[in-house]
Amino acid sequence: MSNEKHAVIIGAGLSGLATALTLKQKGWQVTLYEQAKEHKGIGAGIVLAANAMKALDKLGVGQEVRELGATVRSARIRDWKGNLLVELPVAEQAERYGADSYLIHRADLQQALLAKISTHELVLGKQFVSFSQEEERVHVAFADGSRTHGTILIGADGIHSRVRKSLFGEELMRYSGYTAIRGIATYQDPRYPLESGGGFEAWGKGIRFGFSHIGNNRIHWFAAINAPEGEQDGPMGRKRETLCRLEGWYEPVRAVIEATEDAAILRHDIYDRTPLRRWSEGRVTLVGDAAHPMLPNLGQGAGQGMEDALVLARCLADNDTDSAHALRMYEEIRKKRANAIVKGSRLMGTVTQWENPLAIAARHFLLKTIPARIQSRRLDWIVGHEV
Template sequence: MGTVKKRKAIVIGAGIGGLCTALSLHLQGWRVSVYEKAKSLREAGAGIVLAANAMKALDLLGLGAKVRNVGAPVIHADIRTWDGKIITSLPAAIQAVRYGTQSYVIHRADLQSILVQGITAAGPIQTNKQWIDGKQSDQGVIAIFEDGTQEDADVVIGADGIHSAVRERLFGQSPVRYSGYIALRGVCSNEEAHNANDGGGFEALGPGKRFGLSSLGNGRVFWFAAINAPQGILPPVEERKSELLRQFHGWYSPVVSAIEATEASTILAHDIVDRPPIPRWSSGRMTLLGDAAHPMLPNLGQGGAQAIEDAVVLARCLQHPDIPAALSAYEKERMARTNRIVRMSRSMGRMVQLENPLLIYGRNKLLASLSDARFISRFDPIIGFEVQ
C-alpha cells in the first residue's frame, strides 16, 4: 500500500498570524510553505502584550513556556492621570489566578524568533515573494507570485496584514477607517521607568492623548503614545522625539524619562486604523486570517491574540477533508468573536482619547468606581476565553 500524501498549505505572510498558522497546520500533519513579501524577517522595535487567551493558545502550539521564559509577566497595571495620580489599578493578580496564567509583554522580534524556531521543521520561510493571485479548481489552488513563480496547494491562507493582497483579490478594495489618532512607539532601557514599573506598567491619560509603558524584562521598557491628530500627518523620523517631548512636557516623570532614553532614530509612527468587518473571509480554497480578516485598533491589546486564536481554530477545522466546508466552519466559529472585539476596541479608543474636560472627569470617576469583579466580568469574554 502506498503512503497517504500529506495535504499542502500555502501561508501568505510571515507575521504572528502567519507563523502561528504554519506551526498549527504542521502539528496537524500538513506540509506548509510560508511566503513573505518583505526582503527579510525583521520585526519592528516594539512590544506586544499577550493576554491570558493568547498565552493559552500559544500553550496549545507548544510555545507558551518559551514566551514566558523570554517575556515579562504583567504583575500590575495602573491607569493614571497625565501627571501620575492613580485613577485605578487593574486586577492583574486576580485575573492571573482566575485564568491560570499571567499576561506577558514580549518584544515583537523575540516573539517572531520563537515562532520561526517553532516552524523550522515545517520548511523554510521564503522572503521577497509578493503574492498576486490564486487560481482555484476542484482539485486545488495555484498561488502565483510577482516574480512569475507558481506553487500548487490544497489551500491558500492570507495572513498578510491589514493591507492584505489576498483580501483585496478575493473581496475587492475597501478603505481603512482612521481612528482619529496617531501612535508613536519605542523601546528603551531606562532606570527610572523600569523601577517605577518593574513587572507591569501603566497608561497615563491626558486630554486627547495618552502614554502607555510596560516592562519588557531585563531592564527594558516598551512604550507607546497615542495623540489625536488629522490623518496622514505623521512627524518625520528626525522630529519624532522632539515632538513627543513637546506633547508630553510636564507629564508623569517616567513618561518623560522613557522618551528621553529612547534612541530617536528607532521611534516608530503610524496612523491607527482598522477596517469595517466583512461578511466573508473565505472563497473556495482560500481564506483570510488575523489582520487580513479582521484588523482592529490596538486599544484592547488583542490583535496578535486573535490571530493566534485564528491559527488554532483554522488548523482544527482543516482536519475536515472538504476544504471549502472547513473554511466555512472556521469563519463561522471565529467571526462573531473577532467582530465584537473590533467594535470594543473602537469604543475603548473613543473613551481613552477624550478631549473635553467634563467628559474626562466623568470617565475618570467611572474608572475609579469600578470594582475588580465588575472589571473582570467586563473583559472575561475576551481574555478568559480558551480556544480549542
C-alpha cells in the same frame, strides 16, 4: 510537491507563523511566502493576555515566551498628572483565567515562532499577485512570475492583505483619529521595578501614554495622540515634538522618552477596517489582521490571530476530506468573536482619546468609583477565553 494536504500561507508575520505551526501539528505540509527579502525582527512591545498565552502553549512556544518576556503583575491607569484612577486586580485575574499575561518585544515573539519553522518551509522575497481555484487545488502567482499550488490558500498578510483584496475587492481602511509614537528604551525607575512587573497607562486630553516592561531590562512605551491622518513630524523632529506634547506630564513619561534613541522611535497612524461578512471563498481564507484588523486598544491583535490559527487547524482536522467546508466552519466559529473585539477596540479607543473636558471628568469619576474587580470582569469574555 504533492498537493495532498499542502497549505500555501501568504505572510510570515505572527499569524502566518502560528497558522503554519498548528497545521504542521495536524499533519499538513506548509509553505510560507513572505514578500520581505529578509525576516528581520521589527516593531515594538506587544501584550499577550491570558488567552494568547494559552494559545502559545498549544503552539508549543509558551515557555520560551515566558522566558523572553515580562509578566504583567500590575496594571494601573492614571491621569496625566499621575493621580491613580484604577488599579486592576492582576493576580486575581491570572488565577481566574489560569494564566498570567505577558509583555514581550514583537521581534522576540516572532523569533520564538520562527524557530519551529524549517528553512524549506519559508520562502522570502515572494509578493503574492493572484490566485485561481480548481475543485481540488488553488494556484498562486507571484510578482516575479513564479507560481505554486496547494490544497488551500491562507492569507496571513496583515491589514494591507493582497489576498483579502483578491477575494473581496478594494476597501478603504478606517483611520482611528490618532497616531501612535512608540519606542523601546533601556530604562529603570525605582517605582516600577521589573520584579513587580511595573507599568501604567496615563490618560490625558486626546493623548494616552503607556509604559511597560518587556523583559531584558527594556521598557516599551507608546503615546497615542489625536492627529490628522497623514500628519508629518514637525521641524523639531519626532522625539522633541513628542516631549513638547507631554510637557508637565507625570514622570517617568518624559524621562523614558529621553532615554530612547531618536532613530528607534516609530510613528504610525492607527487603522482598522469594517468587519467582513465572510472571510473565505472555496479553498481560500484569511487569518489575523488580514481577516479582522483591529485597533490595539484591547491588546488582542496577536492573540486573535493565534486563536484563528488553532480553530482553523482543528476545523481542517475535523473535516479531513472537505477543505472548503472546513474553511467555512472556521469562519463561522471565529467571525462573531473576532468582529466583536474589533468593535470593542474601537469603542475603547474613542473613550481613551476623548478631548472634551466634561467627558474626561466623567470618565475619570467612573474609573475611580466603579470597583476595579467589576471593571476587570468586563474583559472576562475576551481574556478568559480558551480555544
